[in-house]
Amino acid sequence: MQPKFKKNYYRNLLTWKELVALINIRPLMTDDRVKIAQVKHHEWTNGVWTLDPNCYPPLLLKEIIQNNICHLRDMSRCSRKVNDLAKRLEEEYNGSVDAHIYICRNPSLRHPFEMHFDSYDNVIIQCEGRTNFKVWDVDKTTSREKGMNVHLTKRKDPPIMDVDMRPGDAIWIPKYYPHLATSKNARMSISFPVEENAPRQPREWIEL
Numbered sequence: 143m144q145p146k147f148k149k150n151y152y153r154n155l156l157t158w159k160e161l162v163a164l165i166n167i168r169p170l171m172t173d174d175r176v177k178i179a180q181v182k183h184h185e186w187t188n189g190v191w192t193l194d195p196n197c198y199p200p201l202l203l204k205e206i207i208q209n210n211i212c213h214l215r216d217m218s219r220c221s222r223k224v225n226d227l228a229k230r231l232e233e234e235y236n237g238s239v240d241a242h243i244y245i246c247r248n249p250s251l252r253h254p255f256e257m258h259f260d261s262y263d264n265v266i267i268q269c270e271g272r273t274n275f276k277v278w279d280v281d282k283t284t285s286r287e288k289g290m291n292v293h294l295t296k297r298k299d300p301p302i303m304d305v306d307m308r309p310g311d312a313i314w315i316p317k318y319y320p321h322l323a324t325s326k327n328a329r330m331s332i333s334f335p336v337e338e339n340a341p342r343q344p345r346e347w348i349e350l
């Protein structure tokens with residue numbers, strides 16, 4: 143993968159309205175799927191009929207989404223469009239692809255990842271709002287054994303890409319390329335990480 147940016151790559155991949163429908167499916171909102179940078183201890187009472195005790199109740203989930211930059215993992219089958227795009231990327235990059243839905247409802251929040259690189263290639267599609275992405279040339283000095291998400295602070299050279307992403311725009315960020323995302327307003331984007339040569343889930347879509 144090479145770093146690149148394309149305007150209007152995929153319009154209407156996921157709208158706020160579609161996201162709202164997803165986050166109201168209580169059994170989907172597990173504490174594993176909803177990722178928050180600062181995990182706090184929460185407790186709640188579950189209804190007698192609910193099967194999955196580890197799902198956030200609605201008002202707590204709303205509070206979390208409004209006051210944190212958070213993302214939802216394992217969402218590559220959240221819609222046919224997202225599933226089909228994941229399939230396309232899996233074939234193109236010969237790997238297993240997930241979809242992480244990043245949500246920021248308050249642009250004054252600092253991105254919890256700051257400048258960092260990842261150990262997998264990433265394709266990011268802007269769905270709603272605007273996000274500034276800066277990408278620096280590949281990092282050759284930091285140990286790559288540290289894990290998936292390596293925080294950096296010392297790059298002083300100018301970024302090789304500095305783009306304001308609007309709905310439909312896409313950016314390709316190869317592994318080990320430092321990047322920084324800054325929300326310009328309430329925004330949602332979907333990040334498709336590629337795990338090379340890893341087992342993939344079936345991409346058939348059920349039609350009845």
Ligand SMILES: [Fe+2]
Pocket residue numbers: 255258259260321
């Ligand atoms: Fe990243």
